[in-house]
Amino acid sequence: MSELNFVTIGDGTVIAYRFDGDVGKPVLVLSNSIATTLRMWDGQIDELSKHFRVLRYDFRGHGGSSTPAGAYSLARLGRDVIEMLDALGIERAHFLGLSLGGMVGQWLGVCAPERINRLILANTSSNLSPASYIDERIVATLRAPDMAENAEAFLANWFPADMVAANGPVIEEFRAMLLGIDRQGLAGLFAAVRDFDFRRIVTLVSPPTLVIAGRYDTVTALSHSEHIAASIQGAKLVVLPAVHLSNVEYPSEFIANVLDFLRQ
Template sequence: MNELNFVIIGDGTRIAYRFDGEAGKPVLVLSNSIGTTLHMWDMQVDELSRHFRVLRYDFRGHGGSNAPVGAYSLDRLGRDVIELLDALGVERVHFLGLSLGGFVGQWLGIHAPERIDRLILSNTSSHLAPASYFDERIAAVQQAPDMSETAEIFLSNWFPASMVAANAPVIEEFRAMLLTIDRQGLAGLFAAVRDADLRRTVVLIPRPTLVIAGQHDTVTAASHSELIAAAVPGARLVVLPAVHLSNVEYPAEFMQAVLGFLR
């Protein structure tokens, strides 16, 4: 089943998802960054699907999923995953989330640990501040004529300046992805990040956890990953010499860490 499929969850929102890999293998859910679709993981899927039944999905507001009007919440994003798993008849999964996907992974580890086997939190944080920054980004996105300026801001935050300047094919791929993002959906997800604060509750995660940090990450600083790894009992920490999208900038090292932990 390699095409895009859809489920309608409890509040009427359509969530897009895709499976790769053979049925019967352990299910690994991949949850991406804000500003991207499930194709953020394209470089990893071939290798991961040799070992797992890989389930990718688009956040509400992005990709093939609906973009309801208004602010979204981390609670709603977490419940989107649970309702997706329920609709697919999947009881328990490994979960790998990067950036916003890592926020969702923490929420699931805290509120639905019975659904998680092993948890990987990459280039993420338990809280990002100040709220005024996200309010400014929401206003800018909603008032802009298109996504062009926002796309360049994201690219400069995600990759080394030299990589963006060289305009490598992967930069063009992510620029094209960003230009398709629904602005209402992006504003809704910005609100979810703005209001999320898991700093006190992250200690409740009982599942085996791997935290991956980017040494040069300016979005979710490596120090944020260190705090998560120190708070979650028994968590491991791996630091890669990356900016924000470690899976794209250092794919071999990223996969080594992920597979070494999951297998």
């Protein structure tokens, strides 16, 4: 696994990234869920890097990236990707985003389709309402002394209840990841989610698109993925018997569908 690297983008924010896979292979960008780092994809890297030059990065406010003050926007998160690609000399790439990463993927598919070869939108939504609920999460996050309460709430939403109760290595790994998230960065990304509404605009996504949904997802419900797939011309929908982090809960099935789509 390559070392963590850094690029400074136009507004001065430092974005942390890493490559896996041989130079010369097609580039595949992976974009994470909110409240995770690029380590969210660790279980998929060995297989994906056989076929692609895999580029992972941390959202502003998370992981090794810097944490600007204030609210963030999906447009800013999308431009972070474009500016990172520009700095790395990458003209076009495949893009796989899960949850918040899938929202970024929708923005790229509409606003910068010339940079995207094939697009995969996993466990995501074009809008998460009501905004008042997310406002409450922002206030609670900034007032909390640490990430302990948020961590347990995220785990309960991401995985089946019996998996969380068993507290196996995967849950411990993600709990540790959550506890290390910067609360200001999380609040900033919550604001981006709150203000994102592509329910009509998603029809303008033009790259070939695969939508992956979790049948039991309570964060970005199956109906949200069905709407996205129905709105994008030619999009394919795959439903896994997962909750929210389908790449972690059903890694073999997730990777099989990703590879089948990207190698078409």
